[in-house]
Amino acid sequence: MNEAQRSKGLGAAARVTALAGSVMDLHVRIALQEVDREKRRIISGGIFLAMGGTLMLMALLASEGAFFLWTQDAFDWSPIYSLSIITLTNLFLAGLSLRIGGQLTKGPYLRETMEGLSKTTKAVLGQS
Numbered sequence: 001m002n003e004a005q006r007s008k009g010l011g012a013a014a015r016v017t018a019l020a021g022s023v024m025d026l027h028v029r030i031a032l033q034e035v036d037r038e039k040r041r042i043i044s045g046g047i048f049l050a051m052g053g054t055l056m057l058m059a060l061l062a063s064e065g066a067f068f069l070w071t072q073d074a075f076d077w078s079p080i081y082s083l084s085i086i087t088l089t090n091l092f093l094a095g096l097s098l099r100i101g102g103q104l105t106k107g108p109y110l111r112e113t114m115e116g117l118s119k120t121t122k123a124v125l126g127q128s
Contacts, residue, residue: 062085065084067086068082068083068086071085
């Protein structure tokens with residue numbers, strides 16, 4: 001193999017390498033744009049979930065107030081008895097929800113996921 005053939009072969013390899021590098025750069029740029037869009041989508045979704053949760057809590061309080069007044073009027077229950085029924089119902093539903101939620105969130109997690117959750121929890125709780 002002479003010197004001219006060797007330089008042609010190296011030139012072709014350099015062009016293929018440059019092409020692969022530019023394709024990878026394009027791929028990385030597109031991936032970063034997708035991450036940015038997904039980040040905005042997740043943040044927007046979290047804001048709407050928080051608004052929905054707040055409004056649901058306010059509706060729950062209003063319905064419990066209406067139930068309290070209704071039991072006072074319809075059954076002539078004492079305020080303590082009415083509030084006790086509401087409280088026990090809330091405790092039962094909260095326990096049931098926590099039990100179901102705990103079962104649904106069980107499962108194998110990646111080590112990185114667990115480390116991230118641990119760091120986030122420590123940061124939120126103010127621990128080092």
